[in-house]
Amino acid sequence: MIRVGFFGADEFSAGCLKAILPLRFHTPKIISHLDVITRSPKLTGRGLQHLNEFPVAKFASANNVNVLRAEKNVDFGNLPDYDLCIAVSYGKLIPSSFLRSLPYGGLNVHPSLLSQYCGAAPLQRALLNQDDVTGVTVQTLHPTEFDRGAILARDSYKIKPSETYRSLAEELSRRGGKLLYDILLNRMYDCNIPGYITLPPVLPLSYAKKVQPSERQINWSQYDTFKIVRNFNTLGQLYTFKRYKSRKSRNGELKLRRVVLDDIREANGYSFSAGSIPGSFIVDPANKQRLLIKTIDGNVSAGIIKVESLGSVSGDRMSNPTKKMFGGIYDNVFVSDK
Known part of the structure; x- marks a missing residue:
């Protein structure tokens, strides 16, 4: 023993x-x-x-x-x-x-x-x-x-x-x-026993670097539905940005407000209007608490939406924001800061 x-x-x-x-x-x-x-x-x-x-x-x-x-x-x-x-x-x-x-x-x-x-x-x-x-x-x-x-x-x-x-x-x-x-x-840890063997590597050497916070950001112009859902299933909450106009903005300059998305699922079966770009969002027709977001090949739905400086909001409120939320910017499109 x-x-x-x-x-x-x-x-x-x-x-x-x-x-x-x-x-x-x-x-x-x-x-x-x-x-x-x-x-x-x-x-x-x-x-x-x-x-x-x-x-x-x-x-x-x-x-x-x-x-x-x-x-x-x-x-x-x-x-x-x-x-x-x-x-x-x-x-x-x-x-x-x-x-x-x-x-x-x-x-x-x-x-x-x-x-x-x-x-x-x-x-x-x-x-x-x-x-x-x-x-x-x-x-x-x-x-x-x-x-x-x-x-x-x-x-x-x-x-x-x-x-x-x-x-x-x-x-x-x-x-x-x-x-x-x-x-x-079987005492396979003991190199002195008869039959002790070691195995050769089966794959080339590679390094699994620590996940960086920036990897949680969604790039709507490049990520398909599967990648967004897989990233959520791997990393948890993901984030994106929404354009807004600050009261202090000069010359109509727009800034970015961070939005955290949670409970992300694939949600195909709905077609956005012609001309909608990836990152466009509406209230989920199946559930007003959720947000439906267009991807490059379909849609995802987010059940929890947290907006920087505003806290948690419903899909319905996010899709129909007050002027206070985004300074009168009603484009309903998420963007990347990359």
Whole structure:
């Protein structure tokens, strides 16, 4: 049996932890001791009044698994002795000195088919790039770099057209947990056992850079309906702009007011009037609370509309604005600032 330190943070890591719990508490009992190590919870919200605990810590506590904290490199020296560590979406590089102290080093579950999408946002990049296939990889932990370990196992997955960030994360967490379970059960982490193998990369090296706030903006002249809905399903709220005239404007100068759109769906079946351009909007004929917006190949509908300086408005109010809302600019067209 082995002593395991499991490093994690989010729901993805909690799903992988769930998969290996039977090896700690049931037969066959492969893990003699299991700790979950995560970072300290942060104060969030207005006035920093709410302590926001990491999902993996909540799951561990609910399942009688001890939770420890490690923020700085010095904290790793105070951890118990382990045979193996597992890092899943931990968010920090495990120190090489700590890895060297472990008889079997470390494992990592990464939600991509490495070497594709190394880095911080593999799930988002697979969805935003409209890939047909992605997957999950279990690799060894490299002592000095992220996502440069030896590949021990992988599983590919065909992305559904309706896929969301949450559904993809849950599916790959389940699959990654299954791979991790099998590796622990069969001692595939031990390079000294007969039959130990590593796998070559199946895709070229690429980097999944962190999503930038500007990627949430809708470019109406370029984005089709599928891309807008996929971006919403991946990133959550998207934003656009509406032209308006400020009271302080001189010479009729127009400015842009930011509009946040939420609950975005495909809404084909309605034809805008001739001459309407992508970004044109009207109240949704099926629901006055929603807004129907023309795309380059169809329509989308938004159920929640938040206008800068004005707050939440209904689709009906957005389509029939008062002069105060946009300074008498009634063109009913969203635009980009790009």
